[in-house]
Amino acid sequence: MRVKLKASSQPRKFIERIEELSGENVYACYQCGRCSAGCPVASEMDLLPNQIIRLIQMGLEEDVLRSKTLFLCASCFTCESRCPKGIDMARVMEAVRHILDPKGKDAFGPGEISPELAQEVPQQVLVSIFRKFSK
Amino acid sequence: MKVHYYPGCTLKQKTTALDISTREAMKRLDVELVEPEGWTCCGAEYPLTEEKIVGLAAPIRVLRQVREEGGDVLVTTCSFCFAVLKRADKAIKDDPLKRKRINAYLRDDIQINPLTKERTTGFEDYAGEVKVLHLLEFLRDRVGYPRIRERIKRDLKNLAVAPYYGCRLLRPQEEMAVDEPDSPRLFEEFLQAVGCASVDYPFKQECCGSYLSVSLPAAASEASYRILRSAGMNGAKAVAVTCPLCFYNMDHRQEAIKETFLDFPGLPVVFFTQLLAWALGVDKSVLGLGEHRVPADNLFSETPATEVRT
Ligand code: SF4
Ligand code: SF4
Ligand code: SF4
Ligand code: SF4
Numbered sequence: 001m002r003v004k005l006k007a008s009s010q011p012r013k014f015i016e017r018i019e020e021l022s023g024e025n026v027y028a029c030y031q032c033g034r035c036s037a038g039c040p041v042a043s044e045m046d047l048l049p050n051q052i053i054r055l056i057q058m059g060l061e062e063d064v065l066r067s068k069t070l071f072l073c074a075s076c077f078t079c080e081s082r083c084p085k086g087i088d089m090a091r092v093m094e095a096v097r098h099i100l101d102p103k104g105k106d107a108f109g110p111g112e113i114s115p116e117l118a119q120e121v122p123q124q125v126l127v128s129i130f131r132k133f134s135k
Numbered sequence: 136m137k138v139h140y141y142p143g144c145t146l147k148q149k150t151t152a153l154d155i156s157t158r159e160a161m162k163r164l165d166v167e168l169v170e171p172e173g174w175t176c177c178g179a180e181y182p183l184t185e186e187k188i189v190g191l192a193a194p195i196r197v198l199r200q201v202r203e204e205g206g207d208v209l210v211t212t213c214s215f216c217f218a219v220l221k222r223a224d225k226a227i228k229d230d231p232l233k234r235k236r237i238n239a240y241l242r243d244d245i246q247i248n249p250l251t252k253e254r255t256t257g258f259e260d261y262a263g264e265v266k267v268l269h270l271l272e273f274l275r276d277r278v279g280y281p282r283i284r285e286r287i288k289r290d291l292k293n294l295a296v297a298p299y300y301g302c303r304l305l306r307p308q309e310e311m312a313v314d315e316p317d318s319p320r321l322f323e324e325f326l327q328a329v330g331c332a333s334v335d336y337p338f339k340q341e342c343c344g345s346y347l348s349v350s351l352p353a354a355a356s357e358a359s360y361r362i363l364r365s366a367g368m369n370g371a372k373a374v375a376v377t378c379p380l381c382f383y384n385m386d387h388r389q390e391a392i393k394e395t396f397l398d399f400p401g402l403p404v405v406f407f408t409q410l411l412a413w414a415l416g417v418d419k420s421v422l423g424l425g426e427h428r429v430p431a432d433n434l435f436s437e438t439p440a441t442e443v444r445t
Contacts, residue, residue: 021184040342040358044351072351075183076342077306081316088307094183108350120387121349122145122379124215127179129346131190 011059021095035079071107108133139206140168143216150379152423156408163415194223199261214303214378228263280328288416297334297366298322336369403431
C-alpha cells in the first residue's frame with residue numbers, strides 16, 4: 001500500500017486519543033501480522049487489523065476512520081489471544097469507533113433489520129450489534 | 136446445594152432449551168438454582184473503551200443483588216452473559232476509579248421488595264464479593280465430575296460430540312481465566328464426565344461470526360461452515376455449544392449455510408446442558424428439542440435408555 005506522510009501535530013493527538021481510550025500501546029506493534037492471520041473476517045476487510053494499527057502508528061487518521069473494517073470486527077478476541085505484544089485489537093477498533101463523528105450515520109442501525117429477522121434472532125445479537133455499530 | 140443462577144434475557148424468551156435443560160439437569164444433581172430478584176439484561180457487550188463505562192452498571196447491579204441476597208457465587212450458561220459479568224466484576228475489583236464511579240452511580244438505586252413492599256436504598260459499594268462461574272466451571276469445581284458420573288442414567292458412549300467454545304468463553308484469558316485459550320480442556324472433560332466421546336478438531340475456539348450474522352450474513356455463514364465441516368470431518372455426530380448466538384448461527388442458519396456450501400451434509404447442534412440432562416435420565420420431552428431447526432432427535436434416541444448405574 002502506498003501512503004503519503006505529512007508532518008503535522010494532529011497525528012500525535014490521534015494516537016494519544018486511541019491509546020487513552022483503548023488502554024493499548026499502539027507503538028508496541030511490530031507488524032508480525034498474527035492478528036490478521038487469525039481473524040475470521042479478514043477476507044471481507046478493506047484494511048486488515050495489522051494495517052489498521054500501522055496506519056494509526058503513522059497518524060493517518062482519515063484512512064483509519066474511513067475503513068469498513070471497523071464495522072466488520074466481531075470482537076472475538078482471536079487477535080488478542082495471539083498477539084505476541086499483548087495488543088487487544090478489538091479494543092483498538094472500539095476506540096476508533098468511539099471517535100467517529102457522534103452525529104454521523106449509524107453503521108448498522110435498527111432500520112436495517114427487518115421485523116421478521118428481529119423476531120427470529122436471539123436478543124443478545126440485537127443488543128450486541130447496536131452497542132457495537134450504532135450510536 | 137443452593138446457588139444463584141442468571142439465565143439472561145435470551146434464555147428467558149428465545150432460547151429456552153438452554154434454560155430448561157439446565158434446570159432439569161441441576162435438579163438431578165441436587166443443585167437448587169436461585170434467580171436474583173429483579174435481574175435485568177447484562178448488556179451483552181463488555182465496554183471496551185475506558186470512557187463508556189456506564190455499560191458496567193447493569194452487570195454490577197446484578198452482582199450486587201446476589202450479594203444482598205447472601206450469595207457469593209453466580210452461575211450462568213450463556214457465554215455472552217458470562218463474559219460481561221465476569222469482566223465487569225474483575226474491572227470493579229482491579230480498578231479503584233471504576234469501582235468508585237460505578238458505585239456512585241448505583242448507590243441511590245431504589246429497590247422494592249416484592250413481598251413486603253419495603254423500599255431499600257443507599258446500597259453498600261460492590262467491591263467484587265461475588266464469584267462469577269460458567270456452568271461448566273461450576274460443574275467441574277463445585278459439583279464435581281464424580282457426582283455427575285455417579286448419577287448417570289444413560290450411556291452416551293456411542294455419541295461422538297465436538298465441543299465448541301467459540302469466542303467469549305475463553306478470551307481474553309487474563310480476564311476470563313477459565314482455561315488455556317489455544318488448548319482448552321474444560322469442555323472436553325465435561326463431555327467425558329457425561330460419558331460422550333469428545334471429538335478433537337481445530338476449530339473449537341474459532342469465532343462463528345457472532346453478531347455479524349445480522350449485518351453480514353455471508354461472513355457468519357462462512358465462519359460457521361468452517362467449524363461445522365471440521366467437526367463433521369473429524370467424526371462428530373453433533374456440535375455442542377454454550378451460547379444462544381452460536382446456536383442461532385450454526386443451527387437456525389444451517390439451511391442458508393448449506394445453500395452456499397453444497398459439500399456440507401449438515402450436522403446437529405446441541406446445548407451442553409441437553410447432553411447432561413439426557414445422560415442424567417431427564418425425559419426427552421423437556422430438553423427443548425422443538426427449538427432446533429436441524430433435527431437433533433436422533434441423537435437422543437439412538438442411544439438406548441438402558442439403566443447403566445443407579
Ligand atoms: S499481532 Fe500484535 S504485533 Fe502482530 S501485527 Fe497484530 S497487533 Fe501488531
Ligand atoms: S476481534 Fe475483530 S479483528 Fe480481532 S480477530 Fe476478531 S474479528 Fe478479527
Ligand atoms: S448476554 Fe445476552 S442473553 Fe445474556 S443477558 Fe445479556 S443480552 Fe441477555
Ligand atoms: S456467538 Fe459464536 S462467536 Fe460468539 S460466543 Fe457464541 S460462539 Fe462465540
